[in-house]
Amino acid sequence: MAAQSGSLPRYIVQRLLLLIPMVWLTLTLVFLLMRVAPGDPVTASVGGRLPPQALEARREALGLNEPLIKQYWDYLSGVLQGDLGKTITDNTPITEIIKDNGGATLELTVAAMLFALVIGLPLGLLAGRYRDTAADGGIRLFGIVSYAAPIFFIGILFQLLFLNVFPGWPLLGQSTPITEFTVPTHTHILLLDSIIAGDGSATVDVLKHLMLPAITLGLLICGILIRLTRVNVLQTLQADYVEAARARGIPERKVVTAHAFRNALVPVITIIGLLVALLLGGAVLTEQTFAWPGLGSQLITYIEQRDYAAVQGIITLFAIVVVVISILIDIINALIDPRVRY
Amino acid sequence: MATFKGILAPFRETTGFARWMLLIGLVIVVFFVVLAVGADWIAPYGFAQQSANGVDFKKAAPPGPGHLMGTDRLFFDVWSRVVYGARTALEVIILAVSVSLVIGLVLGLISGYVGGWIDRVLVLIMDVLYAFPGLLLAIVFGFLLAEKIGAGVISAAGAITVIYIPQYFRVVRSSTISAKESTYVEAARALGAPGRTVVGRYLFGNVIHSVPVIGTLNAADALLTLAALGFLGLGIQPTDGAEWGFDLSRALEDVSSGIWWTGLWPGLAIVLLVTGLTLVGEGLNETINPVLRKRRLRKITVEETQK
Amino acid sequence: MTDERRGMLSVRDLRVWYGTERGAAKAVNGVSFDLMPGETLGLVGESGCGKTTLGRGLLGLLPRGAFVDGDITFKGKPMPPLGSKEHRALRGTELGMIFQEPMTRLNPLMRISEHFEETMQAHDPGISKDQVRHAALEVLRVMGIPPTRYRSYPHEFSGGMRQRLTIALALVLRPAFIVADEPTTALDVLVEAQIIKILADMRREFDTALLLITHNLGIVAEACDRVAVMYAGRIVEMGAAREVFRNPEHPYTQELLRSTISLETTGLTYIPGAPPDLIMPPPGCLFHPRCPSAMEVCYEQRPVPLQLDSGQRVECWLHGPEDQIPSGGREPKVMREELSLADEA
Numbered sequence: 001m002a003a004q005s006g007s008l009p010r011y012i013v014q015r016l017l018l019l020i021p022m023v024w025l026t027l028t029l030v031f032l033l034m035r036v037a038p039g040d041p042v043t044a045s046v047g048g049r050l051p052p053q054a055l056e057a058r059r060e061a062l063g064l065n066e067p068l069i070k071q072y073w074d075y076l077s078g079v080l081q082g083d084l085g086k087t088i089t090d091n092t093p094i095t096e097i098i099k100d101n102g103g104a105t106l107e108l109t110v111a112a113m114l115f116a117l118v119i120g121l122p123l124g125l126l127a128g129r130y131r132d133t134a135a136d137g138g139i140r141l142f143g144i145v146s147y148a149a150p151i152f153f154i155g156i157l158f159q160l161l162f163l164n165v166f167p168g169w170p171l172l173g174q175s176t177p178i179t180e181f182t183v184p185t186h187t188h189i190l191l192l193d194s195i196i197a198g199d200g201s202a203t204v205d206v207l208k209h210l211m212l213p214a215i216t217l218g219l220l221i222c223g224i225l226i227r228l229t230r231v232n233v234l235q236t237l238q239a240d241y242v243e244a245a246r247a248r249g250i251p252e253r254k255v256v257t258a259h260a261f262r263n264a265l266v267p268v269i270t271i272i273g274l275l276v277a278l279l280l281g282g283a284v285l286t287e288q289t290f291a292w293p294g295l296g297s298q299l300i301t302y303i304e305q306r307d308y309a310a311v312q313g314i315i316t317l318f319a320i321v322v323v324v325i326s327i328l329i330d331i332i333n334a335l336i337d338p339r340v341r342y
Numbered sequence: 343m344a345t346f347k348g349i350l351a352p353f354r355e356t357t358g359f360a361r362w363m364l365l366i367g368l369v370i371v372v373f374f375v376v377l378a379v380g381a382d383w384i385a386p387y388g389f390a391q392q393s394a395n396g397v398d399f400k401k402a403a404p405p406g407p408g409h410l411m412g413t414d415r416l417f418f419d420v421w422s423r424v425v426y427g428a429r430t431a432l433e434v435i436i437l438a439v440s441v442s443l444v445i446g447l448v449l450g451l452i453s454g455y456v457g458g459w460i461d462r463v464l465v466l467i468m469d470v471l472y473a474f475p476g477l478l479l480a481i482v483f484g485f486l487l488a489e490k491i492g493a494g495v496i497s498a499a500g501a502i503t504v505i506y507i508p509q510y511f512r513v514v515r516s517s518t519i520s521a522k523e524s525t526y527v528e529a530a531r532a533l534g535a536p537g538r539t540v541v542g543r544y545l546f547g548n549v550i551h552s553v554p555v556i557g558t559l560n561a562a563d564a565l566l567t568l569a570a571l572g573f574l575g576l577g578i579q580p581t582d583g584a585e586w587g588f589d590l591s592r593a594l595e596d597v598s599s600g601i602w603w604t605g606l607w608p609g610l611a612i613v614l615l616v617t618g619l620t621l622v623g624e625g626l627n628e629t630i631n632p633v634l635r636k637r638r639l640r641k642i643t644v645e646e647t648q649k
Numbered sequence: 650m651t652d653e654r655r656g657m658l659s660v661r662d663l664r665v666w667y668g669t670e671r672g673a674a675k676a677v678n679g680v681s682f683d684l685m686p687g688e689t690l691g692l693v694g695e696s697g698c699g700k701t702t703l704g705r706g707l708l709g710l711l712p713r714g715a716f717v718d719g720d721i722t723f724k725g726k727p728m729p730p731l732g733s734k735e736h737r738a739l740r741g742t743e744l745g746m747i748f749q750e751p752m753t754r755l756n757p758l759m760r761i762s763e764h765f766e767e768t769m770q771a772h773d774p775g776i777s778k779d780q781v782r783h784a785a786l787e788v789l790r791v792m793g794i795p796p797t798r799y800r801s802y803p804h805e806f807s808g809g810m811r812q813r814l815t816i817a818l819a820l821v822l823r824p825a826f827i828v829a830d831e832p833t834t835a836l837d838v839l840v841e842a843q844i845i846k847i848l849a850d851m852r853r854e855f856d857t858a859l860l861l862i863t864h865n866l867g868i869v870a871e872a873c874d875r876v877a878v879m880y881a882g883r884i885v886e887m888g889a890a891r892e893v894f895r896n897p898e899h900p901y902t903q904e905l906l907r908s909t910i911s912l913e914t915t916g917l918t919y920i921p922g923a924p925p926d927l928i929m930p931p932p933g934c935l936f937h938p939r940c941p942s943a944m945e946v947c948y949e950q951r952p953v954p955l956q957l958d959s960g961q962r963v964e965c966w967l968h969g970p971e972d973q974i975p976s977g978g979r980e981p982k983v984m985r986e987e988l989s990l991a992d993e994a
Contacts, residue, residue, distance in 0.1 A: 239753070240748070240750060240753035240754050241753060241754055241755055241756045241757075243710065243748075244746075244748060244754040244755070244815065245756070245767070246710065246737075246740070247708055247710060247740060247745070247746040247748075247819075248740065248741045248745075248746075248768045248771070248818060248819070249737070249738070249739075249740035249741025249742065249768070249771055249772060249822075250741075250767060250768065250771045251771060254767075254771065258767065259756055262758065263756065263757075263758055266758065337758065338757070338758070338802045338804065339757055339802075339804050
């Protein structure tokens with residue numbers, strides 16, 4: 001019955017090894033997905049703009065005339081070397097697009113996650129603690145409605161609201177053009193770059209632009225966090241060890257916070273992977289709504305242009321990000337919960 | 343085994359909150375079903391109608407006489423588009439959820455019953471599918487299907503279907519496996535009952551309990567996905583029908599002009615229907631899931647203590 | 650029955666009722682006993698007789714809406730109403746509890762050291778971690794837990810060791826009175842023996858008064874000074890353990906002892922019927938439907954507590970008091986009341 005806590009390193013290695021088949025499977029899926037479409041990607045995207053020889057040349061360059069297996073192999077080996085190919089429409093390496101626009105998406109999703117955690121977790125704990133009171137009902141309703149309202153709808157409402165109440169507030173974009181051009185690029189994450197440059201007004205500008213999109217996207221997952229923590233708290237409050245703590249004379253407030261709440265929060269870690277997946281999907285919508293210059297809006301632009309290569313490249317990145325984060329979360333969970341070390 | 347009364351029993355035992363959720367949710371959903379079914383009679387105009395009785399509609403007129411919710415930049419009546427949007431929404435949801443249910447069920451049954459490498463491969467594929475950002479999956483599929491068969495109800499529903507297959511697959515698969523291996527089944531077999539019947543009955547009871555909850559919550563999610571696809575232009579064509587998400591994408595440009603009614607009403611429709619479906623799903627979940635059901639302990643009255 | 654307050658804990662007429670849809674369930678319905686420092690009182694009875702409610706009630710661990718009434722004196726002073734804030738303040742330093750299932754009574758995310766720190770700091774905020782460690786290791790030593798395990802997590806211990814940990818946690822603040830609710834039921838026989846020995850030693854080492862709730866008469870014989878037999882919310886017999894086992898005065902006690910299995914058992918005896926409905930109990934003596942010696946009076950009047958010459962206290966018309974039995978009351982009841990086995994408690 002007694003377990004050894006020394007198996008943590010082994011567990012981490014196990015999880016990291018799992019990375020390989022999962023990434024491989026995901027990449028295969030993406031590859032197959034993109035080959036399901038009819039016709040050939042080159043014609044679809046730039047067919048009208050180039051003469052037939054140029055189109056043929058493009059097809060050759062992209063390796064579209066090769067047998068499927070070779071294309072698959074090229075794709076996989078390319079990804080492993082960090083090469084996600086080039087776009088059809090403007091021949092840009094996908095990695096460059098990611099470099100230029102990834103930072104904005106990162107900024108947005110991280111800010112949204114922070115907002116959701118800061119708002120959602122305490123609300124969920126309170127709802128569970130004060131079960132079946134008006135507060136509980138209100139919080140649960142808030143959780144349901146915040147998920148039910150589409151991101152673009154919330155975005156529109158926010159924009160309408162701020163237009164009337166805070167007329168000067170920026171409603172679109174990541175920053176004013178001035179900020180964008182004056183802040184030197186180091187990390188490609190505008191917020192960090194403004195802070196690094198010590199540029200106060202630029203930082204404030206970026207934050208002002210960030211606020212509405214981040215809240216809008218964060219609301220998407222707020223409801224899930226509320227629901228999860230609430231259910232967890234309901235269970236931990238009835239736990240045997242909670243009653244035993246009461247019997248030892250631990251004051252009720254401490255019992256609720258140090259035992260019930262704390263133990264209720266730990267399982268939240270396990271769904272971070274799911275939340276990241278949702279955020280990535282939601283980011284696409286948020287970026288469209290707020291004209292946010294991230295990978296999401298790029299994806300939509302390339303979809304409209306039927307640029308299969310670009311779509312494939314960006315989706316590949318997203319897929320890898322989700323898998324890597326899931327594995328990381330497993331590891332972090334093992335570090336926090338002493339029971340998870342098989 | 344699971345008699346009708348048996349299925350209903352938990353509902354009668356529900357305490358206040360869950361019952362309310364269920365009730366309110368059902369009312370909302372029924373309302374939209376009525377809108378969808380009776381669209382032709384309820385909506386004053388067609389969803390792409392730009393004039394009536396020889397008079398053109400005004401462009402982007404605020405709510406007022408003749409146009410309950412105003413008109414948009416394309417001269418369409420907003421209220422009519424909301425009503426017809428309900429029809430589109432329900433068509434797509436029902437199609438998507440039932441198809442993914444059937445596919446997930448069949449695959450789950452096969453996987454659970456046959457086992458072996460088929461099972462392992464299917465589980466791996468489903469896990470990856472499940473972990474993948476749902477919306478992105480729908481976007482890609484929507485994009486591809488739109489290319490193949492043209493954007494419309496079928497392509498939208500198809501794109502959405504894929505996302506939910508893994509959930510049904512998992513539930514049915516685990517029920518099949520535990521039904522196959524349970525000692526209950528062994529005992530029944532020992533008594534001579536044919537394996538298939540027993541597994542079937544046991545499975546039926548288990549699945550009956552989880553599918554309604556998953557199904558309604560899926561429907562809620564499917565609607566959001568449909569709206570997202572519509573917003574991104576990957577959904578229904580405006581000439582084929584009205585779709586709330588698509589209308590919202592057009593309403594986005596109206597914001598700067600202070601026009602609020604083109605976005606508010608379709609948006610509220612989405613919020614309301616999704617909330618309704620979620621309430622039904624959560625209400626069902628609370629009644630069926632015994633962990634969340636609250637035991638009833640009354641407080642003792644003073645008179646009783648005198649006895 | 651003397652009204653004099655004796656000993657460390659003195660309970661008079663304790664009632665604990667639960668509210669249910671059908672009415673009040675009288676789980677504890679007029680219980681009185683005394684407990685001396687360092688004494689172990691065993692509390693036995695079938696499931697549903699109210700012994701757990703009694704034990705938990707004394708610690709104030711009752712669900713919301715429970716009705717509590719009674720007169721309790723603790724260490725010479727009246728005890729605050731059970732469940733009140735002042736009563737809860739006694740937990741840890743004066744009152745302690747050992748629960749039945751050790752596997753789930755420790756927080757899986759907290760080390761044992763943190764459990765001790767939390768407990769001691771709740772009652773003495775200024776205490777340092779070293780002081781806690783010192784006190785904890787001392788108690789753990791008595792429990793047979795080596796100091797090297799002080800910073801381990803609960804899941805690294807077996808069931809028996811976890812029970813010893815919870816006992817140590819209950820003891821570390823040296824409460825005067827501890828309730829142990831079926832502390833060994835969830836453990837195997839060998840471990841059970843160890844735990845019982847520890848509880849017996851507790852008496853000597855720490856002078857703690859212990860209320861040991863169990864349905865296992867063997868444990869009572871081993872570890873208890875006195876025993877109280879409980880039935881349907883009342884104590885029907887109480888006395889020195891050895892005496893009660895040698896000369897059980899109440900028919901229920903007799904039946905209990907007869908149904909105990911030992912190496913000499915040749916046939917299985919059981920008490921027919923089921924415990925009564927606590928919401929609508931039968932008239933007269935609560936045990937009469939299942940009593941082999943039931944008399945006429947038993948069907949009509951509740952028996953009163955009686956102190957016997959042997960020192961035992963019993964509630965049974967077989968022993969009188971005579972002046973309260975109407976004429977003809979001593980006639981054995983002709984027909985046995987129909988036992989509805991469907992009335993499972």
